[in-house]
Amino acid sequence: MKLDDTRALVTGASSGIGAELAVQLGEYGARVCLAARRRELLDAVAERVRRAKPSAVAHVLPVDLDTEAACRELIDRSVEALGGLDLLVINAGISMNARFEELPDPLATARAIMETNYFAAVALTAQALPHLRRSRGRIVVVSSLVGVAPLPTRTAYAASKHAVHGFFDSLRAELGAAVGITLACPGAVATPIREVSKAQGRGATAAELPDDEQMSAAECARLILDAARAEKRELRMTAAGKLSPWMRLIAPGVIDRVTRYKLGLDRRS
Template identity: 30%
Template sequence: MDHTRQVAVVTGAAGAIGTALTATLTDAGYDVVGLDLPSACPPDRLASGTMVGCDITDDAEVRAVFERIVADHGRIDLLVNNAGISAIGAFDDHDVETHRQVLAVNHLGSVSCTQAALPALRESRGHVVVISSVAGFAPVVGRPAYVAAKHAVTGMFESLRPELARDGVGVTLVHPTFLTTHLGTAEGGTERTTTGSAVTADDVARAVLEGVQKRRPRVLVGRTAHVAWHVRRLAPGLYERLMTRRMTATEGADRG
């Protein structure tokens, strides 16, 4: 195996964004290793070694998998923390276990993978990407557990950026607006479509590559993400009224 080629690790690699990231990064010259639950991994990709079955909520398993990746490839230059799940409903609809599950995948899974990859990333002076969301910097009605988890992972990696900069490791937070694809939920279903202009998985993948190449601290993907970023800061009351009105209208249309 050519250990001079840059190596990227992508979590949640079997999903729509993970698949787009794999293709985009491969085209950019990376050897990509995808991680996902064993049941989600295509057998041919498991056999080829381009995907590895891994439960990112199991820290011991994560550390073993990353040790294997470094042993096989000799390096890690890029980690994309993409894996995530949502939970749809009001606060009263979900118990603590649902909140714990969403936090475990979206936040703690990213913590575990980053800690496991960090020695190799420091050696390569590499880069960490977190696929966050508009929900990572602004409230979104009807998704309290998801908003909490995305705020947690966003805040932690914002704090981690200057710490890792001393070692030459970059951190990019990517905040897409609502996607045309569906995100898995803690209940086992998929997130329903939501109002606002949507972006595709390919849009997100291209934004990730550009963010890494230009070492950007933050990337907003989609017009709604840009509007939400500015309105939330300049007029938080207006943002909350607009968001609540749009989300309520969408929920009514879904029930209809």
């Protein structure tokens, strides 16, 4: 698909990968709606989008995606602002960083993560599909390698991203060529997502990959938009990410051991 002059909605556009996606869509000359809860951060990203290219347009739509009504209203307001919709980027998400047994309230954590990462994605898609059918548009979902492989300390997060894959892989098969779907699976990306988990009580006990093993948010966004332009079904980033599905088939225990080691779990138990 062509991204110049595209009418796009990006969720989670106030920070990290979503902010970079919005700015790079601006560089293509797209018209972009920016959605998240923190208005002041959205305003700053909108300014970057407008500066990216004279033809780029940015609308700020503050929203909490944790209710179905808010998701529906966000799509309606975006379609109204843009005069239609060609690209829906489902990127907003929250994570966790703790062993399951260490979470103070495991079920509440699992439900909160599912609400933002999975149910909001479903609600946005339900409301957007008639508009995307009309434009023969595309949905880009920012999932994770954790949507296709396990990772210790991310139990509920992995479940939410696996749900995303089951839903969108099946929906793609239903829709055929009517609306395209790209599932993007980044590995570790340097964004505030882990600080947010800590601040919101979803754990901070796990060690993390060193900074030099994390991709920048700008590079991640560039790869995602390249995959959207090439109309790819799925994008797996990093060599380890491409290898892990095969390793799972051949020697599943190896992934468990490597990820336990990388996250320092064996040193702690």
